[in-house]
Amino acid sequence: MAMKAPAASELELSPDRFRELVVIALEQLTAHLASVPDQPLDGTAEDPAASAAVARSLREPLPEHGADPRALLADLVGRVVPHSFTTVSPGFMAYVPGGGLPHAAVADLVADIVNRYVTVWRAAPGLAQIEATVARWLCDIVGYPAGALGVLTTGGSLANLSAIIAARRARLGDEDFRDTVIYLSDQTHHSVAKAAVQVGFAPRQIRDLATDERFQLRPETLERAVREDRRAGRRPLLVVASAGSTNTGAVDDLAGLADVTAAEDLWLHVDAAYGGFFLLTARGRALMRGIERADSVTLDPHKGMFLPYGTGAVLAREGAALRRAFGGSAIYMPEGGRDAEAVDASDISPELSRDFRGLRLWLPLKMHGAGPFRRQLDEKLDLARWAADALRHVPGIELVAEPQLSTLAFRLVRPGLDEAGRTRLNRAVLERINARQRLLLSPTMLGDRFVIRICIVSFRTHADRVAEAVAIVRDAVRESAP
Numbered sequence: 001m002a003m004k005a006p007a008a009s010e011l012e013l014s015p016d017r018f019r020e021l022v023v024i025a026l027e028q029l030t031a032h033l034a035s036v037p038d039q040p041l042d043g044t045a046e047d048p049a050a051s052a053a054v055a056r057s058l059r060e061p062l063p064e065h066g067a068d069p070r071a072l073l074a075d076l077v078g079r080v081v082p083h084s085f086t087t088v089s090p091g092f093m094a095y096v097p098g099g100g101l102p103h104a105a106v107a108d109l110v111a112d113i114v115n116r117y118v119t120v121w122r123a124a125p126g127l128a129q130i131e132a133t134v135a136r137w138l139c140d141i142v143g144y145p146a147g148a149l150g151v152l153t154t155g156g157s158l159a160n161l162s163a164i165i166a167a168r169r170a171r172l173g174d175e176d177f178r179d180t181v182i183y184l185s186d187q188t189h190h191s192v193a194k195a196a197v198q199v200g201f202a203p204r205q206i207r208d209l210a211t212d213e214r215f216q217l218r219p220e221t222l223e224r225a226v227r228e229d230r231r232a233g234r235r236p237l238l239v240v241a242s243a244g245s246t247n248t249g250a251v252d253d254l255a256g257l258a259d260v261t262a263a264e265d266l267w268l269h270v271d272a273a274y275g276g277f278f279l280l281t282a283r284g285r286a287l288m289r290g291i292e293r294a295d296s297v298t299l300d301p302h303k304g305m306f307l308p309y310g311t312g313a314v315l316a317r318e319g320a321a322l323r324r325a326f327g328g329s330a331i332y333m334p335e336g337g338r339d340a341e342a343v344d345a346s347d348i349s350p351e352l353s354r355d356f357r358g359l360r361l362w363l364p365l366k367m368h369g370a371g372p373f374r375r376q377l378d379e380k381l382d383l384a385r386w387a388a389d390a391l392r393h394v395p396g397i398e399l400v401a402e403p404q405l406s407t408l409a410f411r412l413v414r415p416g417l418d419e420a421g422r423t424r425l426n427r428a429v430l431e432r433i434n435a436r437q438r439l440l441l442s443p444t445m446l447g448d449r450f451v452i453r454i455c456i457v458s459f460r461t462h463a464d465r466v467a468e469a470v471a472i473v474r475d476a477v478r479e480s481a482p
C-alpha cells in the first residue's frame with residue numbers, strides 16, 4: 001500500500017515565504033516600536049470591559065484551517081497588545097521594569113531558526129560555549145572565582161528555586177531536612193518562600209526576619225535567630241539576602257551577613273534579581289560589597305540588562321554545587337566527551353531541551369560592549385536620586401524609602417489622618433497619577449504603611465520622563481488637597 005503524502009511543503013516555508021512572513025512582522029513591529037513613547041501606560045484602564053471582551057474573543061477552539069498571517073499579526077499587535085500595561089514605555093516605573101531590548105528579539109529569531117541543541121556540548125559545542133561564556137560574564141560581574149558556574153533560567157523565580165535546591169543538596173545530600181531552617185527577611189521577594197515550599201520545606205521552617213528602618217536585614221538579627229533555632233535543636237541551613245529588594249530596592253549588609261553565614265556555616269544566597277546589574281557601576285559595587293562571598297546569586301537580565309521577559313540566571317560560587325544538584329545523564333543522550341573545560345547546561349540546571357537564551361545576552365553585549373549598560377545603570381541611579389530630591393520638597397510628601405539603588409517609596413501624609421485614612425488618600429493619589437497615562441507607578445505595603453513606589457530601570461527612561469513624572473506627582477498631590 002502506498003503511503004499518501006500530505007501536500008508538499010504544507011508546513012515548510014519556502015525562503016520567499018519565510019522572508020515575507022518576517023517582513024510582515026517587521027512592518028507591524030517597527031510601527032509599534034515608533035509609537036512606544038506615546039502609548040498609554042495602562043491600556044486596560046480606559047475601558048476594562050473592552051479589555052475583558054478582547055480577552056474573551058480569544059477563547060477559541062483549535063482551528064482546522066489556516067488564516068492569513070498579515071491579518072493575524074495585525075489583529076494581535078493592533079487590537080490585543082494595546083489592552084495591557086505598556087511595560088516597554090519610558091514612563092513604566094511600576095514593579096521592576098527593564099524595557100526589552102529589541103536586539104534580543106533578533107537573537108531569538110536567529111536562535112529559533114538554527115534551532116540547535118545548546119544544553120549538551122556534544123550537540124553544538126560553539127553554541128553551548130556561548131551559553132557558558134555568557135554565564136561566565138555574569139560570574140565576573142559578581143566577582144566570582146574561576147570555579148564558579150552559572151546557568152540561564154527563565155527568570156528570577158526559577159533562579160531562586162534552583163539556588164535553594166543547590167543549597168539543600170550541597171549541605172544535606174539526600175538527608176532528611178525537616179529540622180532545617182531557612183532565613184528570609186520581611187522584604188524578601190515572595191518567590192523565595194514559594195520556592196522553598198516547592199522544594200518541600202514546611203512554612204514552619206521558614207523565618208521572616210524583621211528588617212531595620214532602611215528595610216535591611218541586620219547581621220545581628222540573623223545571628224540571634226540562628227542561635228535561637230540551634231538552642232531549640234533545629235538546623236539552620238540557608239539565608240537569603242536581598243541585593244535590591246522589590247519594595248524599596250534595599251540592599252542588605254552583604255558583607256556583614258557573609259560574616260555570620262561563614263561563622264555559622266550556613267549557605268548564603270543573594271537574590272540580586274533587581275539589583276545585581278548595578279554591580280557594573282561603582283556605586284552599585286560599593287553598596288553590594290560582599291556579594292562575591294555568597295554561595296549563590298540570582299540575577300535577572302530581563303531587569304537590569306534590559307532584556308525582554310524570559311531571561312534570569314542562577315550562579316554558584318562553587319560550580320560543583322550546581323552539578324551535584326542537577327547533574328545526570330542517560331543512555332539515549334548524545335555520546336562522546338566534551339572539552340575538559342566545557343559545561344553542559346543540562347548538567348547544572350533542571351532543564352534539558354530549551355531555547356538558546358544565551359544569545360539574547362550575547363548579541364547586545366557583543367554589539368555594544370558593557371560600557372553602554374554601565375552608563376545606563378549609572379543614569380538610573382542618578383535619576384532616582386534626582387526624583388527623591390524633587391519629591392522631598394513637595395509639601396505633604398514623606399519619603400518613606402530613600403533610593404539605595406533606583407527605587408524609592410513615598411506617600412502623602414496629612415495631619416489628623418489615621419493609617420486607614422492615609423491608605424485611602426494615597427490610593428486616590430496613585431489613581432490620579434496613573435490616570436494621566438504618561439506614567440505607571442505601583443503601590444506596596446511597608447509594614448502597615450501604604451506607599452507608592454517609583455522604580456526606574458528601563459533603558460528608555462531618561463531625565464525628561466522622570467521630570468514629567470515628578471510634575472505629575474506634584475499635580476496629583478495638589479489635586480488631592482482637602
Ligand SMILES: *Cc1c(COP(=O)(O)O)cnc(C)c1O
Nearest residue numbers: 155156157189191246271273274
Ligand atoms: C523580580 C524579582 C524576582 C522574581 O523574578 P522573576 O524574574 O519575576 O521570576 C525575585 N526577586 C527579586 C528581588 C525580584 O526583583
